[in-house]
Amino acid sequence: MKFSRIVFYFLPPELRFWARRVFYMPSDVINYLRNGKSKYPAKGLIFTGSGDFEKEGNQIVAELLSKKFVKADSKVLDIGCGIGRIAIPLTDVISLKADGEYHGFDIVERGIKWCKENIKSKYPHFNFLCVPLNNDLYVNNDRKASEFIFPYKENQFDLIISNSVFTHMLPSDLENYLDQISKVLKPGGVVRATFFIIDEESKRLMKSNNGLDFKFNYEDYYLIDDKVKCANVGYSEKYLYSKLKMYGFEMLEINKGYWCGREKKENFQDVVYFSKLTN
Numbered sequence: 323m324k325f326s327r328i329v330f331y332f333l334p335p336e337l338r339f340w341a342r343r344v345f346y347m348p349s350d351v352i353n354y355l356r357n358g359k360s361k362y363p364a365k366g367l368i369f370t371g372s373g374d375f376e377k378e379g380n381q382i383v384a385e386l387l388s389k390k391f392v393k394a395d396s397k398v399l400d401i402g403c404g405i406g407r408i409a410i411p412l413t414d415v416i417s418l419k420a421d422g423e424y425h426g427f428d429i430v431e432r433g434i435k436w437c438k439e440n441i442k443s444k445y446p447h448f449n450f451l452c453v454p455l456n457n458d459l460y461v462n463n464d465r466k467a468s469e470f471i472f473p474y475k476e477n478q479f480d481l482i483i484s485n486s487v488f489t490h491m492l493p494s495d496l497e498n499y500l501d502q503i504s505k506v507l508k509p510g511g512v513v514r515a516t517f518f519i520i521d522e523e524s525k526r527l528m529k530s531n532n533g534l535d536f537k538f539n540y541e542d543y544y545l546i547d548d549k550v551k552c553a554n555v556g557y558s559e560k561y562l563y564s565k566l567k568m569y570g571f572e573m574l575e576i577n578k579g580y581w582c583g584r585e586k587k588e589n590f591q592d593v594v595y596f597s598k599l600t601n
């Protein structure tokens with residue numbers, strides 16, 4: 323792992339936020355003066371990873387559209403919605419007139435506040451909720467994700483998205499979320515979730531191709547850094563697939579990503595589509 327990353331993870335969440343804010347301040351000010359207010363958050367506010375925020379969000383929504391997993395009247399839940407990467411492009415798809423709905427929740431207050439002020443204010447059928455649960459990368463408190471009950475109705479959603487969230491959650495939290503998803507997803511509804519899947523191929527590639535190094539092996543799951551556990555969590559293929567089955571899901575599609583040094587593909591993380599069995 324790069325030295326700068328190690329130092330960054332070492333900082334407490336609040337300091338990490340300010341480090342980013344200060345680092346990007348000059349370019350954010352220049353962008354604002356040149357282009358005025360954008361529908362996207364300023365770079366210094368984006369606490370959800372270093373990739374191309376706009377491009378990645380657009381790609382995910384284009385992928386969901388091409389697979390016909392989302393349309394104007396869809397009811398969508400975005401778990402760990404961050405600062406609106408997927409919500410923003412979905413505003414062009416999910417329609418109030420068609421009775422479509424978007425619900426996003428996240429543990430970081432700042433992201434949810436931005437989404438309410440900048441998305442909800444223009445699109446009333448887009449709803450955002452802050453649930454401050456403990457996660458050693460983002461929020462320090464004693465509220466456990468493993469005990470969180472999703473505040474939505476049974477069988478409410480056609481589509482559930484969880485992009486780069488289970489890669490920051492430990493097994494007991496993941497299992498509770500799979501259980502909660504199985505309640506709020508409609509039978510036949512689809513989940514698009516991303517993971518770092520540890521299988522024989524990714525183990526080999528990680529070593530030989532300088533991919534992310536999940537060197538802490540806990541059998542069911544793997545960590546890059548055992549001091550900030552939730553910085554990156556990988557799941558053994560066997561464990562993950564058995565849990566999906568156990569919580570009543572059927573695997574639809576897996577598109578492995580290039581995180582471990584696979585030849586460059588569309589997605590960095592492994593993208594998994596699964597659906598809730600109809601009985």
Ligand SMILES: C[S@@+](CC[C@H](N)C(=O)[O-])C[C@H]1O[C@@H](n2cnc3c(N)ncnc32)[C@H](O)[C@@H]1O
Nearest residue numbers: 370402403404407428429430457467485486487
């Ligand atoms: C890498 S970011 C991805 C954010 C967003 N999904 C995106 O694609 O931009 C990980 C997100 O997961 C959120 N998160 C971590 N643990 C969570 C939990 N238990 N429940 C909901 N969100 C969580 C973080 O606050 C952060 O916004």
